[in-house]
Amino acid sequence: RKEVEQDPGPFNVPEGATVAFNCTYSNSASQSFFWYRQDCRKEPKLLMSVYSSGNEDGRFTAQLNRASQYISLLIRDSKLSDSATYLCVVTVSGSARQLTFGSGTQLTVLP
Amino acid sequence: DAGVIQSPRHEVTEMGQEVTLRCKPISGHDYLFWYRQTMMRGLELLIYFNNNVPIDDSGMPEDRFSAKMPNASFSTLKIQPSEPRDSAVYFCASRLAGKNTGELFFGEGSRLTVL
Numbered sequence: 400r401k402e403v404e405q406d407p408g409p410f411n412v413p414e415g416a417t418v419a420f421n422c423t424y425s426n427s428a429s430q431s432f433f434w435y436r437q438d439c440r441k442e443p444k445l446l447m448s449v450y451s452s453g454n455e456d457g458r459f460t461a462q463l464n465r466a467s468q469y470i471s472l473l474i475r476d477s478k479l480s481d482s483a484t485y486l487c488v489v490t491v492s493g494s495a496r497q498l499t500f501g502s503g504t505q506l507t508v509l510p
Numbered sequence: 511d512a513g514v515i516q517s518p519r520h521e522v523t524e525m526g527q528e529v530t531l532r533c534k535p536i537s538g539h540d541y542l543f544w545y546r547q548t549m550m551r552g553l554e555l556l557i558y559f560n561n562n563v564p565i566d567d568s569g570m571p572e573d574r575f576s577a578k579m580p581n582a583s584f585s586t587l588k589i590q591p592s593e594p595r596d597s598a599v600y601f602c603a604s605r606l607a608g609k610n611t612g613e614l615f616f617g618e619g620s621r622l623t624v625l
Contacts, residue, residue, distance in 0.1 A: 433612040442601060442616035490612060498614060502552035
């Protein structure tokens, strides 16, 4: 079983739609959680951290469920520019904060 | 400010040849990471350094791969001899110690094709 699993998609949604991605992790010792965004043929970049209480950044909402070991990302009012691959990232305690990346979920927002 | 700088951006080589990828981390960053990304396996950590010292190389596929960090501003990843299955995008990333933000700063990657 992979340490971090994501639905690869692709998710094709119209502009203005709300879309949600889930990610599950296998190691219960995981400490920190993040979403990264990777545009086509570009490098990954941090989108947002995921806090236990849930957090928002504009149209983006991230949530963490430690009991079920999953993380979610909700994008409201999606824009064409949101088209990218979204990578779920987890760090495990005792690993000098190495980040383990999921394989990513591909999103295409259609006009 | 300059980000992480990698070279070459693209490399096409023949099986058996030596490949050297280069990375200049962001000045002042203590950690440097080498990742490999393929469609099949996603983003995999190969090795990382802390203050120029290799800490964990368990992700290095085999002895054909080696990495060095002779000083705080330069690292290399070498593949010798290269094989077609090494074709991938190789990313270098860096971050500051003590910053628990989970933010790695990636270079633009080196796209390697081994024929």
